[in-house]
Amino acid sequence: MAPNVVDNPFLVLGLSPDVSRIEIEREAHKLLGMLELGFADVQTYATPLGPRPRTAEAVRAAVAALRDPYQRLVAELWARHAPPVKASAPVETAEESRPAPSLRRALGWRP
């Protein structure tokens, strides 16, 4: 399911689900131009699981999906109910307390 959230067309374009079709087209053109010129600001987009790389192909696929009313309905369903986006990747959960990873070798065993 993560692809439905992190690859959501609204997130790829950096838009709210309420925007009109004209705004979508305008934003897509702007992003494609900036990507072609290599602007650093548009190379990634924020998702609930942290930033993801943005490509011209992903932008074109996103705008194409949002032109179709059914696909936009599904994209809105995910985008409206997804958790807030994060600028950095989430911290991993600390699990069992582990000794040093080289213990096996130190005790005479491999690998």
Next chain:
Amino acid sequence: MYALPFLVIMRLHRLALDARRRDRTWRYYAYSVVAGTLAAILAVVALLAAYAMWEVGWWPLAIAMLVMFVAPPLQPVLSRRIFVPLGLVRTAFWAGHFVSMDDSDAYALCCAAWAHARKPTPAGEAWITARRDKRIPLGDSEIVVTALLAAGRGDVETTRQLMRSASYMVENHPLVREVAGEWLAVDAAERGAWAELHASAISARYPASALTYFLEGVAARRVDAKKPPGDFELRARWLLAPHRRATRMLLREPAVAPPRSATIEAAPGEGGARQAAVASLPRAVAAHLELSQTRKPSLDALAEAVTAWDAALVDGETQKWLARRALELDAPLGAVDRAIREVALAVTDDLARLADAASLGAPTAHGPVGDALARRLRHGRLDALESGFTRWEQRRHTGSVRAPIDEWREWVALRTAYEAAVSAGGLELRRLAFPHAYSKGTSMAVWLWNSRNEYALSHAISAWLREEAMAVGDTEAIELCTRNCKLNVPTRTGDVRGA
């Protein structure tokens, strides 16, 4: 005549070590002290005798004396400290050879494979493999040797699986089992799997080497066992064990790191920056994302995500919101139902993938996601098991004969897959999976016993099928497997009476 006391001490030394392998109480320390003292006496006396012979010019006898009488009591230390770290495969083999008179090749091959695992070379592997393949039928040492060869290749999963599988074998070389037990104990310590190590210690599945015994003590303290060793006892175990410098840090209690959780917040409700259209959906999406970001998802977390999705997808608010937006967007007829089906399918696919990866069962939730997930997991696992067992048994008819160790690996892989599936799917899946495993397993066990003379391998399959038959209450299977298990199993350590 003069050698008699020496031979008696040598025998006593072996008896003390054998007795230690059967014990995990205060006697362990007593036998360790006795064995250590006797080994020192043996080594000093033999060294003095060898020196005397050298002095009078009988140097061939002095060398023979060193090899026959000095090396055996010192073999554990020589192997661990010199032959293994230097990767001296053949030296480790011959040193191990003189330790035991009872099927001496078994332990010797393990020592050679241990040395190879530390410094692997193609020539070393070929030499060990050739010696291993000559040993037919299959026994526990061939399994442990193969595991150590896998360790040499850096394949830790295969090593772990094979080391664990040695305990299924009825043939029992205590020295070989001690090596397997130590590798598993060190592996568990490396992974921080203290509960697993403690469970293994309680069941006394393997004889404990001094290092294993120390790590078991550490595990007992870390899992808050009923009777963990005290400070003094743990320090005594540490003193007995090798590699004290490396294990010193385990004497200290672990510093418990404050739990840091990668929690994913749900979409904000009223007053938030972006208001969710349906109240139940954000919870479902957040629970699902959190589950997918956890390294080891739990059944509770899976159940929470499934329940949240079931509630969200049958929620009237979701349907109403979708219908309104479909109208506003001019979506085609039936778009609402199609969207709900599509979301349920995507969610089920992803949850099934996560559950499979973590070997989790289907939670008892009923709804579009809960029912589909239960169906998917049950059918997927049953299909995979049935095709695995069928492929295995077909080899009997196609005449495709494999090396005994490969037969063992295939069966161990199937057993592991079966156990993972039934532990996730519960008794219901176990009852559905057993008949197929039983019919194919019995057929293979009979073939391996009658046509291939692989008695211990066949017995291991029958013993496992009997355990499973008892778990599902299949009386006919219990009767047949019990008859098979009662057959005497010829092994290199003598016939093992079936039970």
